[in-house]
Amino acid sequence: MGKTEHIPADTGRHPSNELALRQPYLLQTAIARQQEEEDEANALTLSDLLQMVMKHKWTLLLVMLVSVAIAGVNTFLLRPTYRATAVLQIERAPARIVDFQGGSDVDQMAVDESIGLKTQYELLRSRSLAERVIDDLQLDRSKTAVAPGAKATPAPAAPGASNGYIDRILSGYRKLSTPSTQDAQFLGREAVVGSFLGALSIDPIQNSRLVRVSVDNADPALAARVANATVQTFVSLGQERRIESSSYAKVFLEDQIKQVKGRLEDSERKLQQYAQQKQILALDDKTNVVNQSYLDFAAALSKAEQDRIKAEALYNEVKANPERALQSQESKTLQTLKEAKAKVEVEYQQNLRIYKPDYPKMIQMRAQITQIDDQIKSEHGNVQSLVKAQFDAAASQERQLRERLNQTRREVLTTQDNSIDLNLLRREVDTNRQIYDSLLQRLKQIGISSNLTTNNISVVDAATAPLFPYKPNLQSNLVTGLGIGVFLGLCLIFLLEYMDDSIKFP
Numbered sequence: 001m002g003k004t005e006h007i008p009a010d011t012g013r014h015p016s017n018e019l020a021l022r023q024p025y026l027l028q029t030a031i032a033r034q035q036e037e038e039d040e041a042n043a044l045t046l047s048d049l050l051q052m053v054m055k056h057k058w059t060l061l062l063v064m065l066v067s068v069a070i071a072g073v074n075t076f077l078l079r080p081t082y083r084a085t086a087v088l089q090i091e092r093a094p095a096r097i098v099d100f101q102g103g104s105d106v107d108q109m110a111v112d113e114s115i116g117l118k119t120q121y122e123l124l125r126s127r128s129l130a131e132r133v134i135d136d137l138q139l140d141r142s143k144t145a146v147a148p149g150a151k152a153t154p155a156p157a158a159p160g161a162s163n164g165y166i167d168r169i170l171s172g173y174r175k176l177s178t179p180s181t182q183d184a185q186f187l188g189r190e191a192v193v194g195s196f197l198g199a200l201s202i203d204p205i206q207n208s209r210l211v212r213v214s215v216d217n218a219d220p221a222l223a224a225r226v227a228n229a230t231v232q233t234f235v236s237l238g239q240e241r242r243i244e245s246s247s248y249a250k251v252f253l254e255d256q257i258k259q260v261k262g263r264l265e266d267s268e269r270k271l272q273q274y275a276q277q278k279q280i281l282a283l284d285d286k287t288n289v290v291n292q293s294y295l296d297f298a299a300a301l302s303k304a305e306q307d308r309i310k311a312e313a314l315y316n317e318v319k320a321n322p323e324r325a326l327q328s329q330e331s332k333t334l335q336t337l338k339e340a341k342a343k344v345e346v347e348y349q350q351n352l353r354i355y356k357p358d359y360p361k362m363i364q365m366r367a368q369i370t371q372i373d374d375q376i377k378s379e380h381g382n383v384q385s386l387v388k389a390q391f392d393a394a395a396s397q398e399r400q401l402r403e404r405l406n407q408t409r410r411e412v413l414t415t416q417d418n419s420i421d422l423n424l425l426r427r428e429v430d431t432n433r434q435i436y437d438s439l440l441q442r443l444k445q446i447g448i449s450s451n452l453t454t455n456n457i458s459v460v461d462a463a464t465a466p467l468f469p470y471k472p473n474l475q476s477n478l479v480t481g482l483g484i485g486v487f488l489g490l491c492l493i494f495l496l497e498y499m500d501d502s503i504k505f506p
Contacts, residue, residue, distance in 0.1 A: 056493045063492060064485035071481025072474070080469035083201075084223035085214040086231045087461040090120050117209075120457070121202055124213060124234055130196045132237065133229045140192045200230065210460060220465040227463035238457050250443065257439045264432035270425055294408045301401040308394035315391040318384050341372040 053060060123129065134140050203212040213231050217223035348365045355362050 052493055052497055053490075056496060059492060059496070060486075060489035063489035064482060067485025067488060068478055068481045071477045071484075075472045075474050075477045078472045079218055081216050081218055081471040082220035082223050082466045082468075083214050083216050083470035084220065084227040084463040084466055085212050085461075086227045086459060086463040088211045088213060088231055088234070089458050089460045090117060090209050090211060091456040091458075092116070117204070121204060121211070123237075124202050124211070124230075125197065125200065127193060127197075129230065129234055129237060130193050130200070132233050133226065134192055134196060136233065137225065137229055139196070139226075140189060196226075199226075213463075215463070216470060220467075224463045224465040231459050231462075235455060235457050235459065239455050242455070253439055253443045257436065257443065260432060260436045260439060264429065264436050267425065267428045267432050270428075274425055291412060294405070294412050297401060297405040297408050301398065301405050304394065304398040304401045308391070308398045311387070311391035311394040315387050318387045337372055337376045341369060341376065344369050344372065 199216045201212075201214040201216070203214065204210075205212065213227060213234075215223045215227040215230065217226065344365055348362065348369065351359075351362055351365065357363075357366075
């Protein structure tokens with residue numbers, strides 16, 4: 001009390017302001033620290049959990065025992081179910097006896113194989129297979145549950161309501177809620193099929209072509225019968241589908257062959273009528289003959305033109321300069337006459353040395369020379385006429401060949417025009433004949449393949465009546481019950497701890 005208080009110097013700050021600023025911060029820090037301490041106190045550690053379990057160990061043990069006991073009792077109360085299993089082998093689809101398309105695609109084959117296996121699995125689960133097995137084994141009792149033609153017996157009227165409004169309402173409700181005979185049979189059939197498919201299990205074995213076909217039933221012998229009937233019926237249905245496919249293909253091809261045969265006969269008839277109308281015996285031979293004739297006439301006309309040109313040139317030369325032109329012509333008669341004239345003239349000149357011109361012999365020789373000149377002139381005329389005749393003959397031959405060539409050209413064009421239509425008809429005939437022959441060949445191949453049809457599905461292992469039930473599994477159920485008991489026991493322990501309001505000391 002006697003100590004001297006030191007008053008701090010005034011620094012310009014007001015203590016009241018600093019306190020006002022620090023108080024909220026200190027309050028928040030204290031609250032946060034208190035919350036952390038509470039969280040740490042409430043946090044459960046592994047040791048805490050073990051302490052809780054040890055504290056309520058008898059409760060946990062009791063719950064576990066009760067759960068295991070319930071699982072065991074339930075297992076013994078359940079009706080045992082037996083599973084019979086048959087094994088199928090599904091190979092690739094049987095190879096076609098004849099490959100119509102030719103070649104193969106490896107990738108496409110792999111895809112088709114995968115799709116094919118999945119298809120077979122779905123066929124094993126199909127309704128048609130289930131109904132076939134049900135009918136074969138007479139598993140459907142719904143058909144005899146309601147006798148055909150039986151009528152539903154009307155329910156008795158409600159007491160105290162006779163022919164009243166309430167009675168009519170109840171009667172209408174009973175009619176709506178009560179199925180007819182056909183509906184009852186249908187619902188019963190659906191229940192049997194659904195039960196069959198529910199008991200059927202398809203389990204493909206990995207990396208193999210084997211499939212397990214299992215049937216669950218309370219009767220082990222019946223389970224084996226149903227499993228064997230299922231696989232046998234599946235094999236039979238596959239064979240039937242293959243035979244039906246071949247039969248359908250055969251009927252389809254027979255119908256196509258009939259149609260193509262009609263078209264073939266019609267096209268052959270048109271071809272024959274066209275050939276008779278155009279007087280065409282053999283198109284190829286006719287075309288070759290006409291074309292060759294045209295070429296021959298063209299060559300002959302070319303030669304005739306050359307001969308006519310030569311004859312015309314000689315004729316013009318003869319008309320322009322007969323003597324010179326005639327000298328170039330080789331005429332034996334004219335040459336003989338010229339030689340005879342020259343000989344007489346030589347002799348006449350020689351005789352002039354002896355005789356006078358008026359001498360009879362000399363007059364006779366001059367007359368002989370004159371006669372030879374007349375003969376030479378006459379021969380000149382003959383040669384000119386011969387040249388003229390040769391020219392006229394060459395021109396006439398050229399004209400005739402040109403006319404024949406033009407006629408042959410028209411024949412070639414006509415033959416070509418006819419050949420277009422005829423080739424179209426022949427091509428139609430050939431096409432129809434090829435289609436007809438191909439269809440006939442396919443029909444024969446289908447007939448052979450239908451007799452040699454192989455099945456790609458076979459039974460590897462037949463199902464046998466199981467000795468031990470498949471369900472319920474005592475060991476599995478006990479383990480499951482134990483696990484459920486542990487879970488429920490822990491939940492109960494946490495619930496008890498949560499509801500415990502007593503003060504706990506560390």
